[in-house]
Amino acid sequence: MVRRLPIIGIVEDDLIYQFMLSRVIKRNNLAKRVITFSDGEKAIQYLTDNKATNENIPDVIFLDINMPIMDGWQFIEEYAILKTEIKKKIAIFMLSFSVNPIDIERAREISEISEHIIKPITLEEVKRIINNYETFL
Amino acid sequence: MNNSIDYQELYNNTPTGYFCSLPDGTITDSNKRFSSLTRFDLEEVIGKKKFTDFLSVGGKIYFETVYLQALKLNGNLEEINFDLIKKDGTSLPVLINSVEVKDNEGRHLFTQSVVFDISQRKKYELELLIAKRKANDLSDELINANKELRRSSELILKQKLQLEEFNKHLENKNRQLSSFAHIASHNLRAPVSNLILLKDVYKESTDLEDKNMLFSKIEIVINLLNETLNELIESLKIQGNKDITHDPIIFDSVFDKTLAMLDSQILDSNAIITSDFSKAPNTEYPKLYMESIMLNLLSNSIRYRSPDRIPSIHFWTEINTNEIKLIAKDNGLGIDLKKHGHRLFGLSNTFHRHPDSKGVGLYMTKTQIEAIGGSITVESEVDKGTTFKIILKKNI
Numbered sequence: 240m241v242r243r244l245p246i247i248g249i250v251e252d253d254l255i256y257q258f259m260l261s262r263v264i265k266r267n268n269l270a271k272r273v274i275t276f277s278d279g280e281k282a283i284q285y286l287t288d289n290k291a292t293n294e295n296i297p298d299v300i301f302l303d304i305n306m307p308i309m310d311g312w313q314f315i316e317e318y319a320i321l322k323t324e325i326k327k328k329i330a331i332f333m334l335s336f337s338v339n340p341i342d343i344e345r346a347r348e349i350s351e352i353s354e355h356i357i358k359p360i361t362l363e364e365v366k367r368i369i370n371n372y373e374t375f376l
Numbered sequence: 377m378n379n380s381i382d383y384q385e386l387y388n389n390t391p392t393g394y395f396c397s398l399p400d401g402t403i404t405d406s407n408k409r410f411s412s413l414t415r416f417d418l419e420e421v422i423g424k425k426k427f428t429d430f431l432s433v434g435g436k437i438y439f440e441t442v443y444l445q446a447l448k449l450n451g452n453l454e455e456i457n458f459d460l461i462k463k464d465g466t467s468l469p470v471l472i473n474s475v476e477v478k479d480n481e482g483r484h485l486f487t488q489s490v491v492f493d494i495s496q497r498k499k500y501e502l503e504l505l506i507a508k509r510k511a512n513d514l515s516d517e518l519i520n521a522n523k524e525l526r527r528s529s530e531l532i533l534k535q536k537l538q539l540e541e542f543n544k545h546l547e548n549k550n551r552q553l554s555s556f557a558h559i560a561s562h563n564l565r566a567p568v569s570n571l572i573l574l575k576d577v578y579k580e581s582t583d584l585e586d587k588n589m590l591f592s593k594i595e596i597v598i599n600l601l602n603e604t605l606n607e608l609i610e611s612l613k614i615q616g617n618k619d620i621t622h623d624p625i626i627f628d629s630v631f632d633k634t635l636a637m638l639d640s641q642i643l644d645s646n647a648i649i650t651s652d653f654s655k656a657p658n659t660e661y662p663k664l665y666m667e668s669i670m671l672n673l674l675s676n677s678i679r680y681r682s683p684d685r686i687p688s689i690h691f692w693t694e695i696n697t698n699e700i701k702l703i704a705k706d707n708g709l710g711i712d713l714k715k716h717g718h719r720l721f722g723l724s725n726t727f728h729r730h731p732d733s734k735g736v737g738l739y740m741t742k743t744q745i746e747a748i749g750g751s752i753t754v755e756s757e758v759d760k761g762t763t764f765k766i767i768l769k770k771n772i
Contacts, residue, residue, distance in 0.1 A: 256570055256573075
């Protein structure tokens, strides 16, 4: 049985990190497609423009917390409003360097966030998440 | 005679000494009480002694110059204090009342005197005096103790103020450290972990072109890391430099220098830049900091101008009772302070998609201002403009 590969979204202002994560996913053939955004606002704009087109909506989003213009928390707020109009469910994984318990608790309380991952993320973790993303939905 | 009073007995034993003397002072009669007060026998006194024989030299002088004159003038005297010298040489404090007895023609015949023993009263007086002296001593001690207390209390107050200042300084240092820790955790961890990732991928890659591409990314991260470290070191230098020298600052000339440095950007932006430092034309401030503050504020205003209108930037100073304010206002893009206010002065926080926004300027500006004891605040509205208000320092 051939597994359908997911569409992956990466919302990350650190372009090197964005590049590396996207490269790891592509090189390991984990995704059908990788879409990258350098801040939350661009990602929300994309989701809004494509909300009616399921095949453009990512299955998994890796979301950085610390970003200019619109950070990860603000993205989640906007997404919570937008998601009723999107037919597809998205598993969102929050990425940050923050080991601050306030951030960790905050992420746990938000139902839209599937998991909060402390950077740097390993290849094993990326594989675990992408191969099992449906269990997070 | 049994029921009548024995006057002779009364005369001799009444608790008051009595004597009668001639104008020359010779005692012609005395009761037993008087002789017993002086420890002499009656026979040794009557007809043999003058009253002055019982007085010291000083007593005699007082008797002759004051007592006798006053008696002659008034005819009687009451409660005059003398010390009688007893037979054994010790003295006895007494009060004397005297009255002159005269004949029909006014001639002085003799003087009658009564003598009261006041040794008990003198003792009490002495005790009172001692008690009073003790009370005075105690009162002096209390006054001294009070003074000492006041001195201590002043000292404590001074120490309290010093502690408060020290505490404020510590709080400030703490804030700087915590902000530094945050910066170190984010701004250093991110590039370092990127470097590690890149290195691992670089090692695994076998394709030369891919390796070259990866190495160029490593270079970018290294340069960024180096820049961040330099900024951090610079900011630590500022924070540690409490006693930096203050130079005389003429706002107009620093501003002119800033305009000259940003000449090409100003030309490109078509910005209208005005200033009015007449309210506070000069101050004392580290010259390097003032130049850097003005350069950062002005270049920010030009960089984040709105494309929809001609940029208008105004710098001015204000003076209050004990502080000078430097204010910079523009009509640029503005910042959503609700979203970004808490990160505005952090290192590497940018809020605009702009190619050369590094986010270092405001962190440095804030560090410099706070190192001198001032503060910086911001008011902004998206697409209206931004105003930075700087209190340079208090108590100038």
